[in-house]
Amino acid sequence: MGDMVRVEGGEVWADDTGADGSGPPVVLLHPGVGDSRVWDPVLPGLAAAGHRVIRYDARGFGRSPAPTAGYAQLDDLRAVLDHFELPRVVLVGSSLGGRTAIDLALGDPGRVAALGLLVPGVNGYEGLESAEVNDEIVRLATAQDLDGLVAFALRIWGAAGPDPDTEAETKLRAAIPAWFTTYGHQRAGEPAFDRLGELAMPCTLLLGEKDQPEVIRCNEAMAARIPGCRLVRHPDCDHFPTLRAPRDVAGLVTELCERAPAG
Numbered sequence: 001m002g003d004m005v006r007v008e009g010g011e012v013w014a015d016d017t018g019a020d021g022s023g024p025p026v027v028l029l030h031p032g033v034g035d036s037r038v039w040d041p042v043l044p045g046l047a048a049a050g051h052r053v054i055r056y057d058a059r060g061f062g063r064s065p066a067p068t069a070g071y072a073q074l075d076d077l078r079a080v081l082d083h084f085e086l087p088r089v090v091l092v093g094s095s096l097g098g099r100t101a102i103d104l105a106l107g108d109p110g111r112v113a114a115l116g117l118l119v120p121g122v123n124g125y126e127g128l129e130s131a132e133v134n135d136e137i138v139r140l141a142t143a144q145d146l147d148g149l150v151a152f153a154l155r156i157w158g159a160a161g162p163d164p165d166t167e168a169e170t171k172l173r174a175a176i177p178a179w180f181t182t183y184g185h186q187r188a189g190e191p192a193f194d195r196l197g198e199l200a201m202p203c204t205l206l207l208g209e210k211d212q213p214e215v216i217r218c219n220e221a222m223a224a225r226i227p228g229c230r231l232v233r234h235p236d237c238d239h240f241p242t243l244r245a246p247r248d249v250a251g252l253v254t255e256l257c258e259r260a261p262a263g
Contacts, residue, residue, distance in 0.1 A: 002063065005056065007079040009071060013063035014056035014080050017047065023257045024113045027081070027089045028055040029097025031119075031239070032179065033157055034171035035062030038094065038242045045250025051257065054089075056080050058096070059185075060178035067185040073100040074107065074189055081111065090257050092116035095239060099123060103189045105199055113260035114202040116253055118241045119211055119219065124191025128218045141180065149176055157239035160210040168240050196225035202259040204230040204252055208237030208244075215239065 002015040015036070026046060030036045036055040046053050057064035059071060077100055081089065091112050093101030098120025105112040121128060133156055140149040150172050154161065158168045203226050207219040223231040232252065237244045 003083070005080050005083045007059075007071065007076045009069035010059060010065060010067055012056050012059060012076060012080065014054065014083070016084055017043075017051075017053045023051065023090070024260055025052040025054060025084075025086055025089045026253060026257065027077075027086070027091050028053060029077070029091070029093035029100055030055070030058065030061065031095030031097055032175065033095065033153065033168075033239060034175050035064075035178075037062065037174075038171055038240070041246035042242050042250045042253070045247055046253060049250070049254045049257075051254070054080070054084055054086070058178075058182075060181040061175060066178070066181035070185055070187055072187045072189065074103045077101075077104055078108070087111065088113050090114045090116065090253070090260055092118070092253055092256070093120060094118040094242065095121055099189065099192075102192050102196070102199075105201065106192055106195055109199075109201065112201050114256045115199065115204075116256050117203065117205040117219075117222070118249065119206065119208050119215055119237070119239050120222065121215075122193050122196070122218065122222055123189040124193040125218050125221070128214055130212070130214055133212075137179075146173070146176065156212060160208070160236055160238040160244050161240065167243050171240070171243070193222070193225070196222060197227060199226050202230075202256060202261075203228065204232060204256050206232045206234055206237065206241055206249070206252060208239060208241055209233055209235045210238040212239065 004011045005014045028039045035057045060066040091101045098117040205223045223229045
């Protein structure tokens with residue numbers, strides 16, 4: 001199932017449930033700690049509510065080939081929306097996907113009926129990335145220690161998980177190669193943190209109370225800057241909210257669709 005969608009200099013895998021609900025279509029953007037399969041636990045709840053859902057694998061993740069030329073996540077998102085002829089959507093992004101969702105909401109607000117942000121990143125925020133974490137990732141990658149890298153990532157971003165955390169480990173193990181195959185190809189987006197006050201569509205931001213402290217501080221600052229943002233502080237979530245609380249995430253998306261203006 002799914003389609004290969006042409007993007008500039010490459011292609012990405014995308015899936016459309018095809019359901020024709022009464023509200024706007026929902027587009028899901030995955031995090032850097034997984035591919036579009038992180039949404040699998042959420043999809044039944046969205047299907048039960050009658051939503052048409054589109055999701056895709058960013059370049060190098062899941063079923064999408066690694067990039068061979070420069071690209072921007074924002075341009076790929078636009079290409080997917082155009083492929084499915086989606087003029088206006090409810091856009092939901094997790095972590096890396098949240099960063100891309102914000103870029104579209106600022107750059108082309110008419111295409112975003114409502115914005116859902118799960119433990120999101122944002123371009124232009126200082127202090128989101130820990131130098132110590134980055135240094136350890138580089139050390140483990142240089143040593144080609146994939147097992148060590150997965151274990152380290154789970155300690156940093158998967159504090160709310162069970163032991164063993166098989167589901168999150170599987171998602172991470174599949175995603176980590178993309179961290180390196182996309183390096184040097186992906187173009188950074190324009191700074192967005194200082195522009196969050198421009199967002200005028202309904203917005204909900206889910207913050208995981210067991211996430212990295214840097215991410216929690218960033219998410220609090222983001223929610224404070226987005227006008228009318230509904231901040232949801234989830235006590236049982238880390239950086240994998242779709243795995244830890246799929247029913248709550250599905251409910252958040254459905255509620256966001258209800259808040260989206262008609263037309």
